[in-house]
Amino acid sequence: MFTRIALFLATNVAVLFVLNITMRLLGIESILDQQGVGLDLNALLIFAGVIGFTGSFISLALSKWTAKRMTGARVIERPGNEVEAWLLDTVAGQARQAGIGKPEVAIYDAPDVNAFATGMNRNNALVAVSTGLLGRMSRSEAEAVLAHEVSHVANGDMVTMALIQGVVNTFVIFLSRVIGMWWTGWCSRPNGGTARRSGSPPSSPRWCWRCWPASS
Secondary structure (H helix, E strand, O other): OHHHHHHHHHHHHHHHHHHHHHHHHOOHHHHHHHOOOOOOHHHHHHHHHHHHHHHHHHHHHOHHHHHHHHHOOEEOOOOOOHHHHHHHHHHHHHHHHHOOOOOEEEEEOOOOOOEEEEOOOOOOOEEEEEHHHHHHOOHHHHHHHHHHHHHHHHHOHHHHHHHHHHHHHHHHHHHHHHHHHHHHHHHOOHHHHOOOOOOOOOOOOOOOHHHOOOOO
16 A cells, blocks of 8 residues: 555656646746746645645544544444344455455444445544445345445555545645736736726725725
């Protein structure tokens, strides 16, 4: 898993590097400089990457706690009936076959036929099923669904999704900052790049009419 994480991070760094080069080739930094906006794209990219990936991994670390609270899932510690005992035995057996630690097994009250797996560590994950699934699926069908969720845990798919989310976060932070700084610079130009409406403050910097409400 650690090899895959390292390769994925290396790929992401390469993507961000290409993004930086592309922004420079398009002259984005020069455009911002012409508008009096000093923006270091390298520093911004590093900042966006740190914040983006830190946020995604914090979310992953809290995923089990969050999922339990949001769905009201009840972790089965001691089976109270035959269905719960079957669930625990089935997930435990599938986890042994997959070579991972036994996940926590939970049931949450929902009419939908659904199940999910989450957790930062594949040896300390959570597999939860809805009451709708247990009530509407046969044992063989439910077992197939559980095997699907256990395979997500074994493959480390939650970590992969967190890495992808980190890239998305980075792009959003980076691009929103660039667009925001460009918009601020454009609005701060003399006459805001267009004629000012009456009622706008005459003091410098002048405001574009889009940034100032129309006078009554």
